[in-house]
Amino acid sequence: MSAMSNSNFSRRSLLRATAGMAAAGTLAACGSNNGRGGSGGGSGTQLTQYFHAYGEAGTEQALKRYAAAYKKANVNTNWITGNNFESALFAALLTSKAPDVFEFHPQLQLVKSGQVADLTDLIDPVKSDFNPNDIKSHTVDGKIYGIRMIDDPQFFYYRKSMLEKAKVGVPTTLDELIEAAAKLTTNKVKGIFLGNDFSAIQNNIIWSAGADTISEKNEIAYHTDGVVEGLKKLRTLFASGNVLLDAPTDFWDPSALNQGLCAIQWGGMWSMPAMQQALGDDLGIFPFPKIGSAGKQSVYNGGWSIFVNAKGKNVDAAKEYVKWLWLDQTQYQEDWATSYGFHIPPRTSIANKATKLKSGLPAEGVKLFTDYGHFDNIAYDQTMQNAFSEVIASSVRKNGDPEKALDTCDKKVGVELKKLFG
C-alpha cells in the first residue's frame, strides 16, 4: 500500500511540478509581452500608422509603398477592415501599442484631450497652398492639429437614361426629389438610395434647409422650421416605398447604382471611377436639393486627415514622417488622391496638376465641391452627430414628431457644448 501510494505520489509531484512550470511560463510570457515588437535593432525608429480600409483596389498597397519609401523610420501600417474603424482606433489609442500616426476627421475633443499633436510649424511654410477651408477645419485657437490628405465631396449620382425614360428632370428641391423617386420606381428598380440608415445625409438636410450644424458662436443652429419641414418631407419619402433599403452595400459603395438597384444614389466622389467604368456615360451628379424657400443646395465635403498621436512614444519621428509624406512628397499625394478612387487634393498646386479631375464628370464633381460644399466643423463632434442621427432614426425612419426629436437632441448637444466651451 505504502509503496503504491509512494509511486503514485512521485508521479503526482512530477505532474505538479510540470503544472507549476507551465503556469510560471505563462506568466512570464505575459510579462515579456508588454514591450513593443522587439528592440528593432539600430535601424531606426518604429512607427505605426492606422488607416481605415479604403474600398478601392490598390489603396492598401499604395499606402504601404509610400511607407516603405521612407528611410528614416520603419513604418508599420495597420489597415483596419470592417466598419468599426473608430472603435478600433480609439481603443488602440488608450494602450501602449497606440499608433503614432492615424487618419481621422477633425474633432475638437481629440484636441481638448491632448490626443493629437500641434502641427502648426510643419504646415505653416505651405499653409497658403492649402484650401483655406481645410486649414480652418483643423484649427483651434490659432493652432493647426491635422493635415488634410483628401477632400471627399458627397452628392447624388443618377442614371441619365432612367431619368430620361421616366421623363424626370434633375431635382433641385426636395419635393422634386420625392416626386422623381416615385416616378423612377418600377417593380425592378427603386427610385432612390440614401444609404441604409439615412445618416449619410444628416448634415445635408440641415444645410439644404438653410441652417447650420452649430453656429460660429458654438450655439445650436440646426433647430429651425426649415429643418423640421425637411425631416417631415424625408419621412414621406422614407415611407413611400420608393427608397431602396436594406441593400447589401451602403452608400459609400457604388454597387447599388452599378447593379441597377436604384436610379439615384447618394455617394462620394471616390466612387466615381468605379461607376464610370460600370455605367459609362449613363451617369450624372447633382447636389442635395434645397428644402423650403430659404434653403439652398448642398454638398458635404467630407474627407480624411492625418494626425500625430501626441501621447505616443515617438512624437517627433511621427511628425517628421507626416511632414515627409503628406507635405513634401507631392507625387504620392497626387497618386493617393486620383489613382484609385477620386478625391480632391486639398492643396491647390496638386489640384491644378490633377488632369484626371479637369474634364468631364470629375470636373463637375469639383465644381459641386466648390459651389455648394460645406466642410466639417471641428466643434460639431461625434457625440453631437450621434445625437442628430437619432433625430433621423426617430423622426424619419420611425414616425416620431421631429420637434420632439430635435428637443431631445438639443439636450444632448447642449450638454456636450457646455463640456467643450463652458
Next chain:
Amino acid sequence: MSTTTTRGVAQPAPAKASQARPRRGLRGNATFNFWLFTGPFLIGLAIFVFVPIVWSIWLSFFDARYTVTPSHFIGFDNYKQILTNSEFPDSLVTFTVFAAFIVPTTWALSLGLALLVNRLRFMRAFFRSVFFLPTAVSYVAAALIWKMSIFSGVRFGLANTVIGWFGADTVAWVSNPTPPWYWLVIVTLRLWIQSGFYMILFLAALQNIPTELYEAAAIDGAKKGWQTFRYITLPQLRATSTAVVLLLLIAAYQAFDEFFNLIGQKATWAQTPLMVLYKSALGTSQDYGAGSAGAVVLSVLICLVTLVQGKFMGFGRGDESK
C-alpha cells in the same frame, strides 16, 4: 467512473504527505498546493475581473473622455446623464420585452424538437446533429447571413423572393421599424442558433425518465399524448427546464452581437443595454465615465434580479442544506 476512483485514492493522500514532509520539502504543504493551483487563476481573475470592476466604479465618478486615467471629478453627473439623458432606460425596457418573449419561445421550441427527435426510430443521430449544428455558428456570421441574404431588402433577398411569389411588395426587414419586422429577423436568428443546444439538454433529460413511469401510467389508464406529457414528462423535466430558463435568461442579458450587426447604432429602437454602453464608452463618443456609470447601474440590477430569482426559484439552495 474513472474520476471517482482516482478521487477515492487521492483523498487520504495529504495525511501521508505530512509524514514525508521533511524529505519532500514544500511539495506536501496543503497551503502551498492551494496557492499553486488557484494562484494563476486568481491572478487572472484579479487582473481581468476585479481590477476592471473597481476601475469602472472609479471612472464613473470622473469626466473620463478619451482617457481611462481621468483627473476631473464630477460626482454623480455621469449617473444623471446615463439615467436621464440617454437611451439607457429605454434599452432596459427593450431588453425586458426581448427576454420575456425569447426565453419562453426558445424553451418551447427546443422542448418540442427534443420530443420529436426522441420519438424517431431511425436517423435519430442525424437529426440530433442537424439541429445541434447551428450552435457552432457565431452570432456575427449568422447576423451577416440573415441581413445580407435572407432578409436583404432588395427584391432578390430570400424572404422578399418568397413573399414576391404571392405578389407582395418588397419589405425592408431591418431598416424600417414600422411595422417592426426586425424582431422577426432577430428572433428567428436567435432561435436557429440556440434551440439546438437546449434541445440536446432536453433530449438527455427525456432519456433519463424511467420507462416504468409511462408503463405504470398506461396501466392506470392514462392516454398517450397530452395527458402523459402533462403529468409525467413535464414534471420529470422540471430540473432541466429550470436550468434551461436560467441559461436562456443569462443569454438574453448578454444580447449584443446580433443586435449590433443587424440594427446597428444609428437607430433608437432595439438597443440593448450593452449596445448603449458600447456606444457611449467604446464607440465614437469615447465617454468612459458615462459608460462605466451605466455598467455599474446594470451590474446592480443584475445582482438584484439574481437575488430575487434565487429567492423564488431556490436555485442552489439544495446544495447548502445537505
